[in-house]
Amino acid sequence: MKKFERLDGLVVPLDRANVDTDAIIPKQFLKSIKRSGFGPNLFDEWRYLDVGEPGKSNHDRPLNPDFVLNRPRYEGASVMLARENFGCGSSREHAPWALEDYGFRAIIAPSFADIFFNNCFKNGILPIVLDAAVVDRLFRECEANEGYALTIDLDKQTVTTPTGQVIPFEVDEGRKYRLFNGLDDIGLTLLQSGKIKTYEERRKTEAPWLFAQ
Amino acid sequence: MSGRTLYDKLWDAHVVHVEPDGTTLLYIDRHLVHEVTSPQAFEGLKLADRKPWRASSAIAVPDHNVPTTDRASGIADPVSRLQVETLDANCDEFGITEFKMNDIRQGIVHVIGPEEGLTLPGMTVVCGDSHTSTHGAFGALAHGIGTSEVEHVLATQCLVQKKSKALRISVNGELGKGVTAKDVALAIIGEIGTAGGTGYAVEFAGSAIRGLSMEGRMTLCNMAIEAGARAGMVAVDDKTIEYFRGRPYAPKGELWDKAVEYWKTLISDADAKFDAEVVLDAATIKPEVTWGTSPEMVVSIDGKVPDPAEAPSEVKRQDWERALQYMGLQAGTPIEQIRIDKVFIGSCTNSRIEDLREAAAVVKGKHKAANVKLAMVVPGSGLVKQQAEEEGLDKIFTDAGFEWREPGCSMCLAMNADRLEPGERCASTSNRNFEGRQGAGGRTHLVSPAMAAAAGIAGHFIDVRNL
Numbered sequence: 001m002k003k004f005e006r007l008d009g010l011v012v013p014l015d016r017a018n019v020d021t022d023a024i025i026p027k028q029f030l031k032s033i034k035r036s037g038f039g040p041n042l043f044d045e046w047r048y049l050d051v052g053e054p055g056k057s058n059h060d061r062p063l064n065p066d067f068v069l070n071r072p073r074y075e076g077a078s079v080m081l082a083r084e085n086f087g088c089g090s091s092r093e094h095a096p097w098a099l100e101d102y103g104f105r106a107i108i109a110p111s112f113a114d115i116f117f118n119n120c121f122k123n124g125i126l127p128i129v130l131d132a133a134v135v136d137r138l139f140r141e142c143e144a145n146e147g148y149a150l151t152i153d154l155d156k157q158t159v160t161t162p163t164g165q166v167i168p169f170e171v172d173e174g175r176k177y178r179l180f181n182g183l184d185d186i187g188l189t190l191l192q193s194g195k196i197k198t199y200e201e202r203r204k205t206e207a208p209w210l211f212a213q
Numbered sequence: 214m215s216g217r218t219l220y221d222k223l224w225d226a227h228v229v230h231v232e233p234d235g236t237t238l239l240y241i242d243r244h245l246v247h248e249v250t251s252p253q254a255f256e257g258l259k260l261a262d263r264k265p266w267r268a269s270s271a272i273a274v275p276d277h278n279v280p281t282t283d284r285a286s287g288i289a290d291p292v293s294r295l296q297v298e299t300l301d302a303n304c305d306e307f308g309i310t311e312f313k314m315n316d317i318r319q320g321i322v323h324v325i326g327p328e329e330g331l332t333l334p335g336m337t338v339v340c341g342d343s344h345t346s347t348h349g350a351f352g353a354l355a356h357g358i359g360t361s362e363v364e365h366v367l368a369t370q371c372l373v374q375k376k377s378k379a380l381r382i383s384v385n386g387e388l389g390k391g392v393t394a395k396d397v398a399l400a401i402i403g404e405i406g407t408a409g410g411t412g413y414a415v416e417f418a419g420s421a422i423r424g425l426s427m428e429g430r431m432t433l434c435n436m437a438i439e440a441g442a443r444a445g446m447v448a449v450d451d452k453t454i455e456y457f458r459g460r461p462y463a464p465k466g467e468l469w470d471k472a473v474e475y476w477k478t479l480i481s482d483a484d485a486k487f488d489a490e491v492v493l494d495a496a497t498i499k500p501e502v503t504w505g506t507s508p509e510m511v512v513s514i515d516g517k518v519p520d521p522a523e524a525p526s527e528v529k530r531q532d533w534e535r536a537l538q539y540m541g542l543q544a545g546t547p548i549e550q551i552r553i554d555k556v557f558i559g560s561c562t563n564s565r566i567e568d569l570r571e572a573a574a575v576v577k578g579k580h581k582a583a584n585v586k587l588a589m590v591v592p593g594s595g596l597v598k599q600q601a602e603e604e605g606l607d608k609i610f611t612d613a614g615f616e617w618r619e620p621g622c623s624m625c626l627a628m629n630a631d632r633l634e635p636g637e638r639c640a641s642t643s644n645r646n647f648e649g650r651q652g653a654g655g656r657t658h659l660v661s662p663a664m665a666a667a668a669g670i671a672g673h674f675i676d677v678r679n680l
Contacts, residue, residue, distance in 0.1 A: 016531070027628045033253070034252075034253065088408070088441065089343065091342055093360040093361060113441060114441070119359035186261070186368045189368075192238055196369065199240055209333070209468045
């Protein structure tokens, strides 16, 4: 997993609530058995005017000029500004894979769906929860200023605006440690192998039916 | 000290290790695996030269990509076929039991888990699928996980978790005639919103919930995720225990007795404290129909498509307007006047035998309306299909012009060949009415099996209570 320490990133505002994972990456792309290559189909149904299919080239597909990601001023964005309940719906990790593959490293919203929020941390993406009024203000500032970028410092837990305003955010200690250092969860968990085995031995006595073959 | 909630009891029984900040290593008893969210996890294991910690805890089944017709000739789409073949190969390589596509036990992962007794009360159950919340109906702690966590559970038998808050949703009183668990689920989501349960593990309680069959409780817990809650659960009672008697993977003999003794403790203590409570009166719940592109955009069958001008906030007003535009609906239209093109009866929400019986009772002796291009019934598993056929339900459906299909996820998310065409409107017993969910440009209205069946006969939504 990529480390996340500090990011200076162009911001794109996606101004709609309840953006679901079917919108982030439609189902037909879930047929892939790979973890990469989802970026060109991120928000496929909003981004293109035709229907995308896996294996089909995206280069000559008609773009929807009204969709925010297609506006030239947001090209190269790595921070997404979003509304409430971002990432609701299915548990598909293809959603953060697509966002990461496109180039997003941070998403700022008033709230996120639980499973999506958790999946982001497993893929080097920092989801930041800020007060709805603050998010609203960032939307206005971003839309009014071309080239609007934010500086995100995970260690200090701050978002800094172009005018130097510093906005603190909360992040769970364990998740921060893993993301900041780019650590593999499995490796860390396996350090506790002894405890897992001890637990299993106890459970085999308490609830033996759980271990039937 | 106050008593413990069901969630507390399930959580406490599975704690392996706790970090000072509360991050917990939680042991997983049952890992359900399907073809869509597992290939990258198995690949990760191989790359790191890791083996499953306890392969016997995992059970796999292909469900999302499988065709619902002409299964003998295999999967036509080469991309779907490769995904299913990859699951087969991974299960063979890692020694994981799999119910393959043409096994009678194959079906939707959330239908076959309980059906086989692979899901049991008191278990922690995970699957790379958000509707894993279904299994909470049995007094289990069950929730969806992403693919990284699928790999983590395969490699370590544990998940890194923080405990959620506890929300109790009580539905008291008696449900009216024609009102089902699906309507209760939609009414709850209409009440608390699609993010109302975010951050919570939900326990469904109250006399109306206790009155539901196990199938109904599964429908309700299935939809917990549509209210934002990763896990939904119902306390164990006699119905729960009776459900498992004689199931293939349920304990037998002395082990059964020991298990039952433990299962009976899986209820919230009378003095348990919840972080939040929601109470609904069962008598106020009617057959529900969603009108928009989020499950919270729902009204009763006797209602009208709402006016965005009356939305509670500016964000919601824009949301509603976009939804009406996508759905091709006008504010103020009575729900009963909305005409449909297709009917889908199936999905992990509503494809069990009870659902099929309810739908069959409505269509018996009638015929689908001329404007309905396709009405399909997709049983949740091969065994549900078999039982339905023994009861003659297939004949009732086909006589009514409904198609009788092979089991799988089918048009709930349209990963296989079953889908809506742009602009088509569907009465669907599935769980999500998101844009494009059932096919790009498709328009989904979520309803109960009886309501979907009735819409198929009438050609438009109709109040099943008046039939």
